[in-house]
Amino acid sequence: MTAGLRHSLAVRVTAMFVLIVALAAAGLGTYLYRAFVAEIERRDDIGLLGKLRQVQILLGRPGAAELLHTRPDFFRDTMSGQENSLVRFIAPDGAVLADINAGGERYPVPPAAAIAPDRAAIAGWTSRRGDPGRVVAGIARLGTGTVTVVVARVYGERSAMFARYRQRIAGAAAVGALAAALLAALLLHRGLRPLRVLAGHAASIRPGTLAQRLDAGDAPSELLPLIEALNAMLARLQEGYARLSGFSADLAHEFRTPVANLLGQSQVMLAQPRGAAEYEGLIASNIEELERLARMIESMLFLARAGQDEVLPARQALQALDEMTKVADFFEGMAEERGLRIECAGSAVVLADPALLRRALANLVSNAVRHADAGTTIALQADQRAGSTVLSVENTGVPIAPEHLPHLFDRFYRVDTARGNADGSTGLGLSIVGAIMALHGGTAAVQAEGTRARFTLDFPAARPESARHAAH
Amino acid sequence: MTILVIEDEPKTGDYLQRGLAESGFAVRLARNGRDGLAMARDGGIELVVLDVMLPRMDGWQVLEALRGDPATEQVPVMFLTARDEVHDRVRGLELGADDYLVKPFAFVELVARIRTLLRRGPVREEELLCIGDLEIDVIRRRVRRGAATIVLTAQEFALLHLLARRQGQVLSRSLIASQVWDMNFDSDTNVIDAAIRRLRRKIDDPFAEKLIHTRRGMGYVCEAGPAAGE
Secondary structure, eight states: OOHHHHHOHHHHHHHHHHHHHHHHHHHHHHHHHHHHHHHHHHHHHHHHHHHHHHHHHHHHSTTHHHHHHHOHHHHHHHTTTOTTEEEEEEOTTSOEEEEEOTTOOOOOOOOOOOSSOOGGGOEEEEOTTSOEEEEEEEEEEETTEEEEEEEEEEOHHHHHHHHHHHHHHHHHHHHHHHHHHHHHHHHHHHHTHHHHHHHHHHHHOOGGGTTOOOOOTTOOTTTHHHHHHHHHHHHHHHHHHHHHHHHHHHHHHHHHHHHHHHHHHHHHHHHSOOOHHHHHHHHHHHHHHHHHHHHHHHHHHHHHHHHTTOOOOOOEEEEHHHHHHHHHHHHHHHHHHTTOEEEEEOOOEEEEOHHHHHHHHHHHHHHHHHHBOTTOEEEEEEEEETTEEEEEEEEEBSOOOGGGGGGTTSTTOOSOGGGTTTTSOOSOHHHHHHHHHHHTTOEEEEEEETTEEEEEEEEESOOOHHHHHHTO | OEEEEEOOSHHHHHHHHHHHHHTTOEEEEESSHHHHHHHHHHSOOSEEEEESSOSSSOHHHHHHHHHHSTTTTTSOEEEEESOOOHHHHHHHHHHTOSEEEESSOOHHHHHHHHHHHHHOSOOOOOSEEEETTEEEETTTTEEEETTEEEOOOHHHHHHHHHHHHTTTSOBOHHHHHHHHHOOOSOOOHHHHHHHHHHHHHHHTTTSSSOOEEEETTTEEEEOSSOOTTO
């Protein structure tokens, strides 16, 4: 069997259908045949018993004893004159008074139980030609005594009829199954047409035409959930693909600036003989650009791995205030230079990977320090809620326009495009925060109200892995 | 102190050889795994800097061979890898690597780690560190410069202690962030600069002789006397 046939739904369904029709036809045919045979046999037996009764009546007439001795043929003729009707008369002492048996058949003589025996007293035998025979014995009055009457019959034509009947039933079943197969194949071919149309549509979709959707059209209702699921998948693929291509473009663009600086300033420097101090300055400046590139590569790799679940957070219960204070200490010098204060408050236990939590908090605080107005306070707050721990970083600064809010956690998204990355940020800090929260099965969010911006990290309190998987 | 560098990438091999030689180590360079293993077996090597991706015999195989030979099993191995996969790190450490660095790395970071590996065994903490006229009493957490007592915050003290403990060595910003604040990721470099400025205001600004020096593009170094490259 070829792979094509083995996997063809149409062939499989047709084969099953043919099998079912053939079994049903054979079952029905067998039942009808059996019923027919039983009925015919019953009627023949009743006929045989009728013959016996007829002979008994004949024997009861006056002069029957003489007739039996002189004209046995008379009795045979009363059996419709058929050659295959056999009669035997046996005296009580066992002597055969007469035996009408033209074909010389040998048949068993059942005991003569009664005057009017029923079907149970009939015995079967097989004739010399192999046809079925039936025989019954009964007691009859003959004159003043009695005689045993044995009536037998060979049903030669009946066997032939049964054989013909069997052949016709088998033939009808075969033809029916064949017709069912053809009909099933035809119907399936037509019924599966929407699937072929669907396959054709799907085959024509390319990366460049991801915006296309499969046409539900006149597809049967069973296919609609599949078409809807495929279309939803296409929508997700389109979105992911668009994000990925946009991301590659952003990435190339972000790499372009440091590389242009490296190339440009190195070439300018080499164009003229310079003093050692100038060369040193160039190299140091190049190192700064290269460090920025290295940071971007590290961040990109982190995001790529987090996106593929290759970073496994080692979660443990941590005092949120301790972690926040550590991060606040880290930024203390930088905050002080900008006239900022960092305050930590709130008591809560957070279930998180300490290194990842610190990284997320550091990115938020770094962001806050860069954007806060001089002389203001950056507030770190921990709140224990039912089912989760919420950490927040709040600062006062230039208002964030509402249209930026949904994109703040996107890679390379910058509110102020003119500022670029002159301040040393890679534009990936907040997307790393988002990725870290996704790894913890939590969420990162931002709310802005006037000059206040508040970033929140919502860590689920439950450890189960299902929380993490549900988030993906 | 002889270091064997096994690295096939020509530029990387050259700068490692030159940089380590200028940092005061004797350096031998092998351009593939097989040569490197042969050189290690010749003896006289105190540390191996080993790249993972090597022609003919990769870093894993070299490491296994080194650890399987009684003559070389004690030699510390610093792994260099461009593939920062968790299972790679685990595999390297399981095979007996002593430390690893992920490319791209800062050269000063490599030197700092090599010095740590070569120091071997527990280091006795100095109770009193002196740099020029700066005295650091580690036990009492007191800092004096000449006759003046200097009051530092806990973080400032930790930062000064690190610089003083490694005096004369250039420390990268990421190493400082990791050692003082336990921040093990490349964060905003301005943070370390700001912390150093704060420390300088107390340690250096009031005095004529400066002790904390910036090595542009590399990091910071604490040393007395005329500092080159300032």
